[in-house]
Amino acid sequence: MTKSIGKVVGVNGNMVSVEVDGNVSLNEVGYIVLNDQRLKSEVIRIQGSKAEMQVFEITTGIGIGDPVEFTGELLAVELGPGLLTQIFDGLQNPLPQLAEQCGFFLQRGVYLNALPRNIKWDFTPLVKAGDTVTAADSLGYVPEGIFEHQIMVPFNMSENYTVESIVSAGSYTVEEEIAVVVDAEGVKHSIKMMFNWPVKKAITAYAERLKPARPMITKVRIIDTFLPVSLGGTYCIPGPFGAGKTVLQQVTSRHAEVDIVIIAACGERAGEVVETLKEFPELIDPKTGKSLMERTIIICNTSSMPVAAREASVYTAVTLAEYYRQMGLNCLLLADSTSRWAQAMREMSGRLEEIPGEEAFPAYLESVIASFYERAGLVRLKNGKEGSVTIGGTVSPAGGNFEEPVTQATLKVVGAFHGLSRERSDARKYPAIHPLESWSKYPSIINGNQIEYARDVLFRGNEVGQMMKVVGEEGTSIDDYVIYLKADFMDYVYLQQNSFDPVDAAVSVERQQYVFSILLDILSSKFSFEIKNEARQYFNQLRQKFLDYNGSEWQSDQFKKLEEEIKQMIEEKRNGYLANADKLRNS
């Protein structure tokens, strides 16, 4: 197939119009040739022989008549061993290597190989000549850090093939041929360890999609207990600026119990990415004993980098996640922030002069967001193993108002909503997830009845709190006041969590279940207090004890001692259980 060429006929911001000579396809990649530079671009609209392209670089200096070379290929990423621990930009350029070559600044038109070509991987074959294989079947594996990286038949080879030859165990680079397979017509195909995959196309080389059921443990109490996320599920974190979205994402990226974490820093501050870049190599993953970086890939397209590449970055990230899912691994994709991605779409839509929807976002905003989140999922692979991609996206709503189009479009498709509130972050109640407004459709690590009970206390406590603002403490009955105190107590000792405390920062499931049962015991107890002051003092004391308890090592002497003291305090004041507590014990 001959590749098309073209000439620039118009420039408007980061959009370039090209008169094409030959055929061109939507989302095809082309390069605008500018003296010695080649600027990567993607076709986003075709009208007759005129193609509109979004340029992934600054467009200054492009002139009418500049030549354009089309590649005949869609925007794609390289898949193969060597992705983990890397830091890429939105187009899969490795940033540290780029820095070595270009210095402090991102020079436009420089594209490097995503996968290192010089590394030799120790390949162990799993098939032999004569075997029949198809897309996504393992031909062998190489060790990549702590994982066995499966070398698979490229996902676009969906027919049945007979293995003609496969190399013996040994060291090979990603570009060396490791197998030759023959299709039904007798055509030979050479297979290497690496292959390309178009980012905007979901990888579906699995047997079936399953319903997410097992929880993805984040070790954040409010999430795991009240607002759980399942492996293969989706969730979103909208919140105004300064409410702690990024910190919550960072905490999750550290502690989440998954195999691989992919961080897509999409149009956010460079400074925050730097913290992750510099800290992760030094942090130890408790599960593996290796550096956290060994399970991490960072896709970093910060706010000052070209907008079109920002749009591509979330797709790059999700494609890498899907690739590792094919190996039976659980991957978590954290996208911060999807609003910046939506804004990138809005910018392009504006330049295309499309009819704008709400707040000038394009009309297809919802369907694009939906199809992105739908790339998450728990799947059963053809070999029977399960793998998953979980997507957690932050949303930065304008003015902190959740009614805006991106938040609303996201809420329609996600399985859990962790809404951050300015009120809670101002009061330094972290994580600032609003416990009553947020929701989750996934099963919790704790029995549903008990969660319902705790949530009810929280809800009623909040009501009493509102009422007290009007009628004052004097006008509130002591029973109501105790409910208010219980809700406040639960907020302090369970919903809030100190991410800077070495123990409290990450709480295991076992501990959450254990502590929750004590909490529930307190919530369902009937206390007899004479006056409100006494009640307040009692709960203040209990709270102080409980906070110390939260900060002590699981099952340490200190932990057991404090637990004893807490239980004693409860016994002293308890006067039986509340009537509605029966159903807890029956369950």
Added chain:
Amino acid sequence: MRKIYSKIDAIAGNVITVSAENVKYGDLAVVSSSSGESLANVIRLNGKNVSLQVFSGGRGVSTGDEVRFLGHPMQVSFSDNLMGRIFTGSGKPRDNGPSLEENMIEIGGPSVNPAKRIIPRNMIRTGIPMIDVFNSLVESQKLPIFSVSGEPYNELLARIAMQAEVDMIILGGMGLKYDDYLFFKETLENGGAMSRTIFFVHTAADPIVECLLVPDMSLAVAEKFALKGKKVLVLLTDMTNFSDAMKEIAITMEQVPSNRGYPGDLYSQLASRYEKAVDFEGAGSITILAVTTMPGDDVTHPVPDNTGYITEGQYYLRNGRIEPFGSLSRLKQMVNKDTRDDHRALMDGMIKLYASYKESLEKKSMGFKMSEWDIKLLKYGELFEAEMMDLSVNIPLEKALDRGWSILAESFTPDETGLRTELINKFWPGNKEEN
């Protein structure tokens, strides 16, 4: 020899369209009209039609005027001769000095590779306790001052320019009132800080397009100085004017507006400027402090809202003081652990007590009876406002911390402060003298 075009096809607002060939996107041109020469830059190419925004505005430009393309994008001169000089938004001298044309550099260059950034670690001392003690400014930080029109934000910037411990200051003025421009000039001249300062000033009377160039000019120059090892502080006032200028051009260009008339790329445009703040490993740094006025004191207005998502915290200027609540320097934790043992604890402790003071004040205004504790808090609050919050207070960090302790000692007994005993033993005024 570049061709001269003498037929302008369309003039709309500040944007003109000519038919021309061999023009590059972003190129600069000179438009000569009866009212003089003006620069213009290419903002859209469509076949032979070239749209340019004229820096001095479209007014007075005739269809028969000459357009001469220069074959390069907007540039600014860079050398040590810039020091102490004042320029307009298009780089022409505003003082009576010579115009500079040596060593031209392009503005609006590429962004810094995130992999080359380092974690911020140096504090910039300003001598203003509300900044140094409570929300320290950190080298390479980008911080806006959120304020309402009428607040003394330019006075604050001028004081920071005078006092900040940096090698040089670049002041970018956008839509400044002429009086404010003179105020900056006089303050820095009288204070002897002019020799380390460069001004790029667009006043409210100047053509709107020049306003758009100010941040890029300031930051391009700052970047070059930083690469030569200078610690540069860039002061921008006021970014809301900059955004409004952008809005004006976008509407003229018939772009689809997104939120309250602002263009859809407002966030990206602001970010590409703010993200120039950086600490170059082995060289200098750029720190950005920018004023963002909030129309109607509304923080959800698109300009402050988008700014908040970009910057690393914010200072709220209200009633002539930097408000302790709401103000936040996101990077302060990076530096205030290394200043003095008592810095963090005193910072938190004093703010908590100030919050209690506010509650007591509210109770008082509602006519409740004041307890002994309330009276102590009221005394504390007044001292705190007069001796710490007042913008005229100018003392180094250590003195400010000492003053914090003496304010506490004047108002409370040690155990009422909620501070740790070891700190009280070490720093409480009476105890200190005994040592």
